[in-house]
Amino acid sequence: MPNEQLVKEIKALVSKVIKIPEDKIDPNVNLFTDLGVDSLLGVEIFAALDKKYRIDVPEEKLRNINTLNDVIALVEELLSKSP
Amino acid sequence: MINQDTSSYWRKLLKLDRPIPSNVLDKYKPWQRFLRSLFYAAVNAPLHFYCPTKVYGLENLPEKPPYIIAASHGSAMDYVCVAWAMAKRREELYSLTTKLYYDNPWTRFWIKVAANAIRIDTEEDFSPALSAAAQILRAGKAVYINPEGFRTMDGKLLPFRPGVGVLAVETGVPLVPVYISETWKILPMGRIFPRPHPVSVSFGKPVKMEPYIEKKKRVQAYDVYKEVTEELKKRIMALKESLC
Numbered sequence: 001m002p003n004e005q006l007v008k009e010i011k012a013l014v015s016k017v018i019k020i021p022e023d024k025i026d027p028n029v030n031l032f033t034d035l036g037v038d039s040l041l042g043v044e045i046f047a048a049l050d051k052k053y054r055i056d057v058p059e060e061k062l063r064n065i066n067t068l069n070d071v072i073a074l075v076e077e078l079l080s081k082s083p
Numbered sequence: 084m085i086n087q088d089t090s091s092y093w094r095k096l097l098k099l100d101r102p103i104p105s106n107v108l109d110k111y112k113p114w115q116r117f118l119r120s121l122f123y124a125a126v127n128a129p130l131h132f133y134c135p136t137k138v139y140g141l142e143n144l145p146e147k148p149p150y151i152i153a154a155s156h157g158s159a160m161d162y163v164c165v166a167w168a169m170a171k172r173r174e175e176l177y178s179l180t181t182k183l184y185y186d187n188p189w190t191r192f193w194i195k196v197a198a199n200a201i202r203i204d205t206e207e208d209f210s211p212a213l214s215a216a217a218q219i220l221r222a223g224k225a226v227y228i229n230p231e232g233f234r235t236m237d238g239k240l241l242p243f244r245p246g247v248g249v250l251a252v253e254t255g256v257p258l259v260p261v262y263i264s265e266t267w268k269i270l271p272m273g274r275i276f277p278r279p280h281p282v283s284v285s286f287g288k289p290v291k292m293e294p295y296i297e298k299k300k301r302v303q304a305y306d307v308y309k310e311v312t313e314e315l316k317k318r319i320m321a322l323k324e325s326l327c
Contacts, residue, residue: 039209040245044305047092059096059210 003076010072013052017044027068049075055082089304093253096210097217107218108177109201116174118196123167130167133279134269138168140286140322148175148225149256150289151216153247153315155240155323156229157267160277162198164263165227168284177219178227179203179212198227209246220254230315235267240323243316248308255296257289258315262322285322290314 015022018037031037037045042065046057049071055078065071094100111119130136144150154165166173178198184190185202194200201219203212216226228250231241251258264283290311299307 038245040249040305040308043092043096043210044089047089050092051088062210 006076006079007072009052010049010075011068013048014045014068014071017041017048025068027072029068030066031068032066045071053079055079090253090299093249093304097214097250097253099217099221099253103218103221107201107215107222108224109195109199111195111199115196122196123173126163126167129277130164130282134277134282136164136167136282136284138284138286139326140288141168143286143288144169144172144259145257145289149220149223149254150225151220151247151251151256151258152176152225152227152261153230153258153319154227154261155263155319156231156234157238157263157265158234158270158272160266160270161229161263162227164266164282164284165261166198168286174199176225176227177201179215209244213246213250216250217254220250220256226250230312234272236271238265238267240316240320243312245308245312247315248311251290251292251311252295252299252304252308255292257291258311259289260287260315260318260322261285262287262319262326264323264326283326285326287318287322290318 011022011025011027014031015025018025018031018035018041020035025031025035029035032039032042042062046062049055050057053075055075057074057078061074065074152165154161162178166176169176176199178194178200180194180198180200181203184194185200191200201215203215216228219226228247230243230247232244233241235241247258250256262283262285264285265280266282268278269280269282270277292311295307295311298310
Protein backbone atom coordinates (compact mmCIF):
# COMPACT_ATOMS: atom_id res chain seq x y z
CA MET A 1 0.00 0.00 0.00
CA PRO A 2 1.65 3.26 -1.07
CA ASN A 3 2.37 5.86 1.55
CA GLU A 4 -0.42 8.44 1.09
CA GLN A 5 1.71 11.43 2.02
CA LEU A 6 4.36 10.35 -0.46
CA VAL A 7 1.79 9.89 -3.24
CA LYS A 8 0.42 13.36 -2.53
CA GLU A 9 3.89 14.92 -2.62
CA ILE A 10 4.90 13.19 -5.83
CA LYS A 11 1.64 14.11 -7.53
CA ALA A 12 2.13 17.77 -6.54
CA LEU A 13 5.73 17.73 -7.74
CA VAL A 14 4.88 16.13 -11.10
CA SER A 15 1.98 18.52 -11.56
CA LYS A 16 4.27 21.50 -10.91
CA VAL A 17 6.92 20.29 -13.37
CA ILE A 18 4.59 19.37 -16.22
CA LYS A 19 2.27 22.35 -15.53
CA ILE A 20 -0.90 20.27 -15.47
CA PRO A 21 -3.28 20.57 -12.49
CA GLU A 22 -3.13 17.64 -10.09
CA ASP A 23 -6.79 16.74 -10.61
CA LYS A 24 -6.18 16.34 -14.34
CA ILE A 25 -3.46 13.73 -13.86
CA ASP A 26 -4.89 10.22 -13.85
CA PRO A 27 -2.22 8.07 -12.16
CA ASN A 28 -2.67 5.34 -14.77
CA VAL A 29 -2.50 7.55 -17.82
CA ASN A 30 0.68 7.61 -19.90
CA LEU A 31 2.36 10.93 -19.18
CA PHE A 32 4.17 10.96 -22.51
CA THR A 33 1.61 9.74 -25.01
CA ASP A 34 -1.58 10.93 -23.31
CA LEU A 35 -0.56 14.09 -21.48
CA GLY A 36 1.97 15.30 -24.02
CA VAL A 37 4.95 15.32 -21.65
CA ASP A 38 8.12 15.38 -23.74
CA SER A 39 11.28 13.48 -22.93
CA LEU A 40 12.97 16.60 -21.54
CA LEU A 41 10.13 17.24 -19.12
CA GLY A 42 10.41 13.57 -18.14
CA VAL A 43 14.00 14.25 -17.13
CA GLU A 44 12.85 17.41 -15.28
CA ILE A 45 10.57 15.20 -13.18
CA PHE A 46 13.48 12.96 -12.20
CA ALA A 47 15.73 15.92 -11.54
CA ALA A 48 13.09 17.29 -9.15
CA LEU A 49 12.64 13.89 -7.48
CA ASP A 50 16.39 13.53 -7.19
CA LYS A 51 16.56 16.85 -5.40
CA LYS A 52 13.58 16.33 -3.12
CA TYR A 53 14.26 12.77 -2.00
CA ARG A 54 18.02 12.51 -2.65
CA ILE A 55 17.48 9.39 -4.72
CA ASP A 56 19.73 8.36 -7.56
CA VAL A 57 17.46 7.16 -10.36
CA PRO A 58 19.37 4.56 -12.40
CA GLU A 59 19.47 5.51 -16.07
CA GLU A 60 18.03 2.18 -17.21
CA LYS A 61 14.92 2.73 -15.05
CA LEU A 62 14.00 5.93 -16.90
CA ARG A 63 12.79 4.14 -20.01
CA ASN A 64 10.28 2.04 -18.04
CA ILE A 65 8.48 4.97 -16.48
CA ASN A 66 5.29 5.99 -18.24
CA THR A 67 2.61 6.80 -15.68
CA LEU A 68 2.38 8.66 -12.39
CA ASN A 69 1.92 5.30 -10.70
CA ASP A 70 5.21 4.13 -12.26
CA VAL A 71 6.91 7.23 -10.82
CA ILE A 72 5.46 6.60 -7.38
CA ALA A 73 6.45 2.92 -7.43
CA LEU A 74 9.98 3.79 -8.47
CA VAL A 75 10.41 6.44 -5.77
CA GLU A 76 9.08 4.03 -3.14
CA GLU A 77 11.44 1.32 -4.33
CA LEU A 78 14.44 3.65 -4.28
CA LEU A 79 13.54 5.13 -0.90
CA SER A 80 13.18 1.67 0.61
CA LYS A 81 16.69 0.83 -0.59
CA SER A 82 18.29 4.06 0.57
CA PRO A 83 20.14 3.92 3.90
CA MET B 84 16.00 26.56 -8.30
CA ILE B 85 14.84 23.73 -10.50
CA ASN B 86 16.95 24.93 -13.45
CA GLN B 87 20.23 24.10 -11.70
CA ASP B 88 18.87 20.72 -10.65
CA THR B 89 17.91 19.87 -14.21
CA SER B 90 21.24 20.98 -15.58
CA SER B 91 23.20 18.94 -13.04
CA TYR B 92 20.92 15.96 -13.61
CA TRP B 93 21.60 16.17 -17.32
CA ARG B 94 25.33 16.42 -16.68
CA LYS B 95 25.00 13.20 -14.72
CA LEU B 96 23.08 11.49 -17.53
CA LEU B 97 25.60 12.72 -20.11
CA LYS B 98 28.46 11.58 -17.83
CA LEU B 99 30.15 14.95 -18.22
CA ASP B 100 31.75 14.87 -14.80
CA ARG B 101 33.42 11.49 -15.36
CA PRO B 102 36.75 10.95 -17.13
CA ILE B 103 36.46 10.42 -20.89
CA PRO B 104 36.51 6.66 -21.59
CA SER B 105 39.69 5.70 -23.42
CA ASN B 106 37.79 3.63 -25.99
CA VAL B 107 35.28 6.33 -26.89
CA LEU B 108 36.55 6.67 -30.45
CA ASP B 109 36.82 3.50 -32.48
CA LYS B 110 40.36 3.02 -33.59
CA TYR B 111 40.51 2.78 -37.34
CA LYS B 112 43.10 0.68 -39.03
CA PRO B 113 45.01 2.18 -41.97
CA TRP B 114 43.18 -0.06 -44.44
CA GLN B 115 39.84 1.23 -43.14
CA ARG B 116 40.96 4.80 -43.69
CA PHE B 117 42.14 3.81 -47.14
CA LEU B 118 38.74 2.26 -47.88
CA ARG B 119 37.05 5.43 -46.71
CA SER B 120 39.09 7.54 -49.08
CA LEU B 121 38.24 5.05 -51.86
CA PHE B 122 34.56 5.22 -50.93
CA TYR B 123 34.46 9.00 -51.18
CA ALA B 124 36.49 8.94 -54.37
CA ALA B 125 33.91 6.50 -55.75
CA VAL B 126 30.94 8.71 -54.82
CA ASN B 127 32.67 11.73 -56.32
CA ALA B 128 31.46 11.07 -59.87
CA PRO B 129 27.81 10.31 -58.94
CA LEU B 130 27.70 13.42 -56.73
CA HIS B 131 28.98 15.48 -59.64
CA PHE B 132 26.95 14.06 -62.50
CA TYR B 133 24.14 11.73 -61.38
CA CYS B 134 23.00 13.78 -58.36
CA PRO B 135 24.93 17.02 -58.99
CA THR B 136 25.67 18.34 -55.51
CA LYS B 137 26.36 21.99 -54.72
CA VAL B 138 27.96 22.97 -51.44
CA TYR B 139 27.31 26.33 -49.76
CA GLY B 140 28.75 27.93 -46.64
CA LEU B 141 31.51 25.42 -45.90
CA GLU B 142 33.51 28.36 -44.53
CA ASN B 143 30.99 28.44 -41.65
CA LEU B 144 32.48 25.27 -40.15
CA PRO B 145 34.36 26.14 -36.95
CA GLU B 146 38.11 26.13 -37.48
CA LYS B 147 38.48 22.95 -35.51
CA PRO B 148 36.31 20.47 -33.60
CA PRO B 149 34.49 19.96 -31.29
CA TYR B 150 31.23 21.03 -32.92
CA ILE B 151 27.89 19.45 -33.73
CA ILE B 152 26.63 19.15 -37.28
CA ALA B 153 22.84 19.27 -37.00
CA ALA B 154 21.45 18.37 -40.40
CA SER B 155 18.00 18.05 -41.92
CA HIS B 156 17.09 14.47 -42.79
CA GLY B 157 15.66 13.25 -46.08
CA SER B 158 17.37 9.95 -46.76
CA ALA B 159 20.12 7.50 -45.91
CA MET B 160 22.48 9.37 -48.22
CA ASP B 161 22.45 12.59 -46.13
CA TYR B 162 25.55 11.77 -44.11
CA VAL B 163 27.48 10.84 -47.25
CA CYS B 164 26.54 14.16 -48.89
CA VAL B 165 27.67 16.16 -45.84
CA ALA B 166 30.90 14.16 -45.35
CA TRP B 167 31.67 14.43 -49.07
CA ALA B 168 31.09 18.19 -48.89
CA MET B 169 33.50 18.45 -45.94
CA ALA B 170 36.30 16.78 -47.94
CA LYS B 171 39.30 16.02 -45.70
CA ARG B 172 37.57 17.45 -42.65
CA ARG B 173 35.19 14.49 -42.74
CA GLU B 174 37.80 12.64 -40.68
CA GLU B 175 36.86 14.72 -37.63
CA LEU B 176 33.16 13.85 -37.99
CA TYR B 177 31.56 10.91 -36.15
CA SER B 178 28.04 9.58 -36.35
CA LEU B 179 26.05 7.42 -33.98
CA THR B 180 24.38 4.25 -35.07
CA THR B 181 22.13 1.78 -33.33
CA LYS B 182 23.02 -1.84 -32.73
CA LEU B 183 20.48 -2.79 -35.43
CA TYR B 184 22.96 -1.65 -38.07
CA TYR B 185 26.21 -1.94 -36.17
CA ASP B 186 25.77 -5.57 -35.17
CA ASN B 187 25.12 -6.65 -38.75
CA PRO B 188 28.62 -7.30 -40.19
CA TRP B 189 27.68 -6.14 -43.70
CA THR B 190 26.09 -2.83 -42.69
CA ARG B 191 28.73 -2.29 -39.99
CA PHE B 192 31.49 -2.54 -42.54
CA TRP B 193 29.93 0.16 -44.70
CA ILE B 194 28.77 2.52 -41.99
CA LYS B 195 32.21 2.37 -40.37
CA VAL B 196 33.89 3.06 -43.67
CA ALA B 197 31.51 5.77 -44.82
CA ALA B 198 30.29 7.33 -41.62
CA ASN B 199 32.85 6.89 -38.81
CA ALA B 200 30.00 5.26 -36.97
CA ILE B 201 30.02 4.67 -33.23
CA ARG B 202 27.70 2.07 -31.78
CA ILE B 203 25.07 3.10 -29.27
CA ASP B 204 23.36 0.59 -27.03
CA THR B 205 19.77 1.37 -27.56
CA GLU B 206 17.29 2.35 -30.20
CA GLU B 207 14.64 3.72 -27.84
CA ASP B 208 16.18 5.61 -24.95
CA PHE B 209 17.83 8.87 -25.96
CA SER B 210 20.11 9.40 -22.98
CA PRO B 211 22.78 6.77 -23.91
CA ALA B 212 22.89 8.25 -27.42
CA LEU B 213 23.34 11.77 -26.08
CA SER B 214 25.94 10.54 -23.62
CA ALA B 215 27.89 8.80 -26.41
CA ALA B 216 27.76 12.01 -28.47
CA ALA B 217 28.94 14.03 -25.46
CA GLN B 218 31.98 11.77 -25.00
CA ILE B 219 32.92 12.12 -28.69
CA LEU B 220 32.73 15.91 -28.33
CA ARG B 221 34.79 15.81 -25.14
CA ALA B 222 37.39 13.75 -27.03
CA GLY B 223 37.74 16.74 -29.37
CA LYS B 224 35.81 15.44 -32.38
CA ALA B 225 32.64 16.51 -34.18
CA VAL B 226 29.30 14.75 -34.08
CA TYR B 227 26.70 14.42 -36.82
CA ILE B 228 23.08 14.51 -35.65
CA ASN B 229 19.68 14.56 -37.35
CA PRO B 230 17.61 16.55 -34.84
CA GLU B 231 14.35 15.53 -36.52
CA GLY B 232 15.03 11.89 -35.72
CA PHE B 233 13.10 10.69 -38.74
CA ARG B 234 13.36 11.27 -42.47
CA THR B 235 10.98 13.72 -44.09
CA MET B 236 8.70 12.14 -46.69
CA ASP B 237 7.74 15.40 -48.41
CA GLY B 238 10.59 17.86 -47.85
CA LYS B 239 8.93 19.63 -44.91
CA LEU B 240 11.03 19.81 -41.77
CA LEU B 241 9.70 17.56 -39.02
CA PRO B 242 9.54 18.68 -35.36
CA PHE B 243 13.02 18.90 -33.85
CA ARG B 244 13.82 16.79 -30.80
CA PRO B 245 15.17 18.94 -28.00
CA GLY B 246 17.98 16.53 -27.08
CA VAL B 247 20.22 18.41 -29.51
CA GLY B 248 19.69 21.54 -27.37
CA VAL B 249 20.63 19.66 -24.20
CA LEU B 250 23.77 18.26 -25.82
CA ALA B 251 24.91 21.63 -27.16
CA VAL B 252 24.19 23.65 -24.01
CA GLU B 253 25.65 21.14 -21.57
CA THR B 254 28.82 20.52 -23.58
CA GLY B 255 29.08 24.19 -24.63
CA VAL B 256 29.84 23.12 -28.18
CA PRO B 257 28.63 25.14 -31.21
CA LEU B 258 25.82 23.80 -33.36
CA VAL B 259 26.33 24.02 -37.11
CA PRO B 260 22.97 24.04 -38.92
CA VAL B 261 23.01 22.15 -42.22
CA TYR B 262 20.25 21.88 -44.77
CA ILE B 263 20.38 19.10 -47.35
CA SER B 264 17.90 19.63 -50.15
CA GLU B 265 15.67 17.02 -51.71
CA THR B 266 17.51 13.82 -50.89
CA TRP B 267 14.02 12.56 -49.91
CA LYS B 268 13.23 12.50 -53.63
CA ILE B 269 16.42 10.66 -54.51
CA LEU B 270 16.44 7.86 -51.98
CA PRO B 271 13.11 7.66 -50.17
CA MET B 272 12.42 4.98 -47.60
CA GLY B 273 12.34 1.53 -49.19
CA ARG B 274 14.19 2.54 -52.35
CA ILE B 275 17.56 0.89 -52.95
CA PHE B 276 18.85 2.62 -56.05
CA PRO B 277 18.96 6.44 -56.04
CA ARG B 278 17.08 8.54 -58.60
CA PRO B 279 19.06 11.22 -60.43
CA HIS B 280 18.33 14.66 -58.94
CA PRO B 281 20.38 17.72 -57.93
CA VAL B 282 21.29 18.19 -54.26
CA SER B 283 22.41 21.20 -52.25
CA VAL B 284 24.28 20.98 -48.97
CA SER B 285 24.14 24.28 -47.14
CA PHE B 286 26.17 24.97 -43.98
CA GLY B 287 24.94 27.83 -41.80
CA LYS B 288 26.74 29.98 -39.26
CA PRO B 289 27.29 28.13 -35.99
CA VAL B 290 24.92 28.75 -33.09
CA LYS B 291 27.31 29.59 -30.25
CA MET B 292 26.39 28.37 -26.81
CA GLU B 293 27.92 31.06 -24.57
CA PRO B 294 24.78 33.29 -24.47
CA TYR B 295 22.61 30.27 -23.68
CA ILE B 296 24.94 29.04 -20.95
CA GLU B 297 24.67 32.51 -19.38
CA LYS B 298 20.90 32.48 -19.80
CA LYS B 299 20.66 29.09 -18.12
CA LYS B 300 21.82 30.77 -14.90
CA ARG B 301 18.69 32.94 -14.91
CA VAL B 302 15.90 30.85 -16.43
CA GLN B 303 14.75 27.23 -16.50
CA ALA B 304 17.31 24.99 -18.21
CA TYR B 305 14.39 23.27 -19.93
CA ASP B 306 13.39 26.55 -21.61
CA VAL B 307 16.98 27.20 -22.70
CA TYR B 308 17.30 23.73 -24.29
CA LYS B 309 14.03 24.35 -26.13
CA GLU B 310 15.13 27.80 -27.22
CA VAL B 311 18.39 26.45 -28.68
CA THR B 312 16.46 23.76 -30.53
CA GLU B 313 14.03 26.37 -31.89
CA GLU B 314 16.89 28.63 -32.95
CA LEU B 315 18.50 25.71 -34.76
CA LYS B 316 15.25 24.93 -36.56
CA LYS B 317 14.88 28.60 -37.57
CA ARG B 318 18.40 28.62 -38.99
CA ILE B 319 17.87 25.41 -40.96
CA MET B 320 14.56 26.79 -42.24
CA ALA B 321 16.40 29.98 -43.32
CA LEU B 322 18.99 27.87 -45.18
CA LYS B 323 16.15 26.03 -46.92
CA GLU B 324 14.47 29.28 -47.94
CA SER B 325 17.74 30.75 -49.17
CA LEU B 326 17.96 27.88 -51.68
CA CYS B 327 14.45 28.49 -53.08
